Amino acid sequence: MKFAIHALVAGASLALAPSVSIAQQAAAGSPVETKKANSEYKSAFAGQTRIGSVVTKxxxxxxxxxxxxxxxWGIAVLPDGKFIVTEKGGTMRIVTAAGEVGKPIDGVPKVNSDGQGGLLGITLDPAFAQNRMVYWAFSEPLADGNLTAVAKGKLSADGTKLENVKVIYQATPAYKGTLHYGGRVKFAKDGNLFVSTGERSDLVTRPQAQDLNSGLGKVIRITTDGKPAKGNPFIGKEGARPELYSYGHRNVQGLAINPVTGDLWETEFGPRGGDEINRVQPGKNYGWPTITYGIEYSGKQIGDVIQQKEGMEQPVYYYDPVISPSGITFYDGKQIAEWKDNLFISSLSGMHVCRIVLKDNKVVGEERLLSGENQRFRDITEGHDGALYAVTDQGRLYKIGKK
Structure with a gap:
């Protein structure tokens, strides 16, 4: 597929023209991933990795x-079409649809921005237009280490400060490390909050992803006051935390609700290989670090070197080599009809926006957007106008929509 490419500066655009040659049509359906995998592990079912490509027409x-x-790091859409954006260093700003960047918002609590820490994911209360409540995740510095925390506050009418800020949840135990915080927050349709945490990366903390009495390596489901949500799968189970929703996760940096089914989906980082897309179900064990399609960064194998085990969920899809999936969103807009209900993934090391076509909870097609930009895409959301908006580590805000 040939693209008309233009130099990009603020306000410039990359025009993508769907002119497909006969030779390219013949190659349609080949996987977009052509690089060699890090291992020779066999997938559990057909279509679990390297699915055929699709092309936006x-x-x-x-x-x-x-x-x-x-x-x-995170982006959410305000009712007036502006955006509220978190920045890793600990600032939060409002950005207009024209790209005007506001001053830092006052009232944000201190973060530990070392390593992968900082001000992380953000979401708005479904009733924000009435109550102006904002919820966000951050790496909170404590005397005995750092942890993933969730805070809430009321955005002032003029958008300059957060009022009555309160930390409502802490994913304990704290740890003196600076990696794998997870850090996404997402409202479910029932008004409860989903929160993702990481297992803090190190060999000593990894096993806590399998520990039901730890907040590390989990998807958490809490109320807006930080209490365990009613109906959580481990309520009343001895030795298990009542706020847990799922476990066995490595570092979940993408959370999204399927607009059709209401199901929760996530993306998480694998090690060297083994990035995952999962449909998250209550009480399920997603396997890390017992099963994985990745290897250590050093090249060594992980654990018992198994990819499937009874009682542990298989990823809907995995990547090898990795794309480093961060924020995700389902497309529910009307600008581009063929994107309807597709999952969009902002990828860091992959340096593209990944479009995933799903059918019956299986991946049936993959496309890579803006792959020529050389940007580390960190988060993505849908605007009120039906376009997608993505932020990158290099400081850009993109609008992706119909030409």
Missing amino acids: TPYEGKVLTSSLERP
Whole structure:
């Protein structure tokens, strides 16, 4: 597929023209991933990795609205069409649809921004238009280490400060490390909050992903006051925390609700190989570090070197080599009809936005958007106008929509 490529600066756009040659049509359906895998592990079922490619037929473009953000991490859409963005270093800002970047919002608690820490995922209360409540995750510094915490606060009417800020949840135990915080927050349709945590990466903390009495390596389901949500799968189970929703996760940096089914989906980082897309079900064990399609960064094998085990869930899809999936969103807009209900993934090391086509909870097609931008895409969301908006580690905010 040939693209008309233009130099990108703030306000410029990348025009994508769907002109497909006969030779390219013949190659349609080949997997977009062509690099060699890190291992020779066999997938559990057909289509679990390296699925055939799809191509967006509707002309679309990626437009840089600003390049002036400072390592943005999370983005949410305000009712007036502006965006509220978290920056890794500990600041939160409002950005207009024209790309005008506001001053830091006052009232944000201190973060530990070392390593992978900082101000992380953000979401708005479903009733934000009435109550102006904002919820976010961050790496909270404590005397005995750092942890993933969730806070809430009321955004002032003029958008300059957060009022009555309160930390509502801490994923204990704290640990003196700076990796794998997870850090996404997402409202479910029932008004409860899903929160993702990481297992803090190190060999000594990894086993806690399998420990039901630990907040590490989990998806958490809590109320807006930080209490365990009613109906959680481990309520009343001895030795298990009542806020847990699922476990056996490595580092979940993507959470999204399927607009059709209401199901929770996530993306998580594998080690060297083994990035995953999962449909998260209550009480299920997603396997890390017992099963994985990845290997250590050193090249060594992990654990007992198994990829499937009874009682542990298989990923819907995995990547080898990795794309480093971060924020995700389902497309529910009307600008580009063929994207309807597709999952979009912002990828860091992959340096593209990944479009995933799903059918009956299986991946049936993959496409890579904006792969020529050389940007580490950190988070993505859908605007009120039906376009996608993505932020990158290099400070850009992109609008991706119909040309």
